[in-house]
Amino acid sequence: MIDMQDVYKTYRNGITAANGINVHIDAGEFLYVVGPSGAGKSTFIKMMYREVKPTKGSIIINGVNLAKLKDSKVPLLRRNIGVVFQDFKLLPTLSVYENVAFAMEVIEEQPQYIKKRVLETLELVGLKHKARSLPTELSGGEQQRVAIARSIVNAPKVVIADEPTGNLDPDTSWEIMKIFEEINLRGTTIVMATHNKEIVNTIQHRVIAIENGRIARDDMKGEYGYES
């Protein structure tokens, strides 16, 4: 599913954020990415959706090598990967429905199919009744649910989440995790970078710890392993 081999990334300012990463993630896996700030988690995540291009090595997702992928093909890759961020990245002027539909409109899906699929997805995240609200009228947890709906509306095989509970209170964080669990149970691979010790230790999945751009630890049913 996802295969990283000898991946290096050195930025123009000389900072090396990936220093020989090797990891294999199977289809349907749920993986936490943990580690101290500045250890290279963000680079690891960003390389998966080709926001950052590796300096060396190969990253193969669904049979496509991202290291060799032409810039013009990046949009096609992203249609098969859902991405969720800490700051939600919703368009404030669009309604909940429109924000989710946006992801289908850019890939030019049929309007009838968009309507059906968006409502289904909003139901999955429990926000069908707020379809007409604007993001500013929602709580943080609700906004993150909209962002999750947008990331899965095109039924991607992989969802990549960068600190999705970072801005949320503990109760809301659990709600969000429930949705990710549900998505994972439906067969979607989930890669989640997080600082939330409680979540990692409670809902146990595979954990990889990144330190100094390297994989310091890779445990099935692992623990957070740092003081939070």
Add this chain to the structure above:
Amino acid sequence: MTFASVSAVTVTLLLVGVFFVIMMNLNKVATTIEEDVEIRVHVDVAANDKDKEILEQRINQVAGIKSVTYSPKEKELESLIESLGDEGEAFQLFEQDNPLNDVFVIKTKNPTDTMKVAKQIEKMEYVATVKYGQGKVEQLFSFIKVSRNVGLVLIVGLLFTAMFLISNTIKITIMARKREIEIMRLVGATNGFIRWPFFLEGLWLGILGAMIPIGIVSAAYFYAYDFLNEKLKDHFIKLLEFNPFVYQLSAILIIMGAAIGIWGSLMSVRKFLRV
């Protein structure tokens, strides 16, 4: 956002439009004056008909000649008397013994060749004098040349200023759209898909921005045309006709507005599209 961009296009195209009207009309005046320049070759009184014929043939062989018209001395006297009006009557006495010369009136294909052609003809046999407004013509031509060049430089400069101004205005306003573009890219929109609305927006802003200057310049030219033509009548100078000049100018301003608008918006969206 829209207001700022449209204003930028409007102001710059208004400047371009006004300047263009002035430049094109000055050019028209310059061309009219240039075309009036002619060489008058006074034939030596000693020349007989055969000599004149040979001289005409030789003049016709000079490179750059457009036309050679023979004007016998009788005709010259007639036009002299006519040009002097009432006072000219005194010259009618000369009809018996005409002291004037026969003249060849020459026009050159390129008016700036006048001096060169005149110098060549001067050396020919049976040529008494050659007149073309020596001194003044040189000054006139160099003045026309300088003003044309200055005008060209100013128009090009103005266009660059317009592009810079509009690109900057759109760049500032597009910062507000940065998030939208970022999200579009994240969900897999192609660059073409992202660019398309900005392309249309630029086109629309450019055309909208061109409408106001077109209105102002057309109305101003409509009134200025009659007023100035009346004033310039005595100088044998005419401004460019309202139709088709103003329609051509409007088309130019619309095309320029659209091009600047599209260029400005595509340039400013470009930096957000780098993967």
